[in-house]
Amino acid sequence: MAELRVALTAEKRTRRILAVGSGKGGVGKSTLSANLAVAMARLGRKVGLVDADIYGPSQPRLLATEGRKPEARDKTMIPVQSPWGVPMLSMGHLVQPGQAIAWRGPMAGSALGQLIEADWGETEILVVDLPPGTGDIQLTMLQKYKPAGAVIVSTPQDLALIDATRAIGLFDQGKVPVLGLVENMAGYLCPHCGQVSDPFGHGGAEVTARELGLPFLGRVPLDIAIRQKSDAGEPPAAGEGPQAQAFATIARAVLAALDQPA
Numbered sequence: 001m002a003e004l005r006v007a008l009t010a011e012k013r014t015r016r017i018l019a020v021g022s023g024k025g026g027v028g029k030s031t032l033s034a035n036l037a038v039a040m041a042r043l044g045r046k047v048g049l050v051d052a053d054i055y056g057p058s059q060p061r062l063l064a065t066e067g068r069k070p071e072a073r074d075k076t077m078i079p080v081q082s083p084w085g086v087p088m089l090s091m092g093h094l095v096q097p098g099q100a101i102a103w104r105g106p107m108a109g110s111a112l113g114q115l116i117e118a119d120w121g122e123t124e125i126l127v128v129d130l131p132p133g134t135g136d137i138q139l140t141m142l143q144k145y146k147p148a149g150a151v152i153v154s155t156p157q158d159l160a161l162i163d164a165t166r167a168i169g170l171f172d173q174g175k176v177p178v179l180g181l182v183e184n185m186a187g188y189l190c191p192h193c194g195q196v197s198d199p200f201g202h203g204g205a206e207v208t209a210r211e212l213g214l215p216f217l218g219r220v221p222l223d224i225a226i227r228q229k230s231d232a233g234e235p236p237a238a239g240e241g242p243q244a245q246a247f248a249t250i251a252r253a254v255l256a257a258l259d260q261p262a
């Protein structure tokens with residue numbers, strides 16, 4: 001028993017939570033979380049993923065585990081293995097697809113706790129895809145589970161960046177170090193004419209990061225292949241080519257920041 005306790009303590013100490021947040025919905029937080037987890041796993045890390053976006057869980061779709069039910073051992077959930085080398089848990093695994101989840105704060109908080117306190121085995125980095133916004137659930141989560149760091153996702157336009165700044169405030173309040181900002185949907189490469197245009201502006205997140213004194217971790221272009229592959233449950237980070245490279249670059253920057261001694 002004593003040995004088990006030692007093992008559990010050691011395990012707890014070595015596992016770090018990486019929170020992925022955004023102020024605004026729909027900016028690609030879930031897409032980044034999934035692909036960051038896959039990209040870090042490809043770099044040889046043991047990575048797990050928790051979909052804490054309890055009101056609109058999308059990770060089962062993104063990582064092709066829709067319809068799978070996690071098993072439980074002694075009331076502890078066992079994560080579902082995705083085909084991409086990343087074990088995962090999502091509220092989407094616990095409810096029927098498409099079923100509305102209308103929980104009040106405390107219930108939502110305890111459900112999230114079950115996902116985070118599951119049997120993550122050897123997982124060393126647990127990526128947590130937070131619900132959008134800066135409400136109570138997010139703050140409670142941060143205070144209770146003390147992520148080692150947070151990554152903020154934003155599109156380049158001003159409104160999203162104002163919300164991203166609010167999300168940074170949330171992490172500051174929870175005393176969680178913000179590792180940096182990722183710009184998503186930056187530059188649209190037209191598959192027909194080959195021209196690059198900037199529907200949401202360009203470089204806004206990099207400027208905001210600089211203004212806030214935060215590292216800029218990289219950008220992901222607005223690319224129809226990313227949406228198509230994501231919808232098909234094939235994370236672009238698991239493939240080859242420019243999309244996979246974009247996520248690998250961000251994963252390296254995140255790991256460098258995460259591995260830095262405090």
Ligand SMILES: Nc1ncnc2c1ncn2[C@@H]1O[C@H](COP(=O)(O)OP(=O)(O)OP(=O)(O)O)[C@@H](O)[C@H]1O
Nearest residue numbers: 025026027028029030031185221222223226227230
């Ligand atoms: N770089 C990109 N290029 C093309 N499509 C993208 C890109 N990033 C995200 N998308 C698409 O945009 C939509 C929203 O992305 P996603 O669900 O990741 O956002 P979110 O911030 O997690 O939203 P939510 O508010 O649901 O939490 C999805 O259809 C996704 O496939």
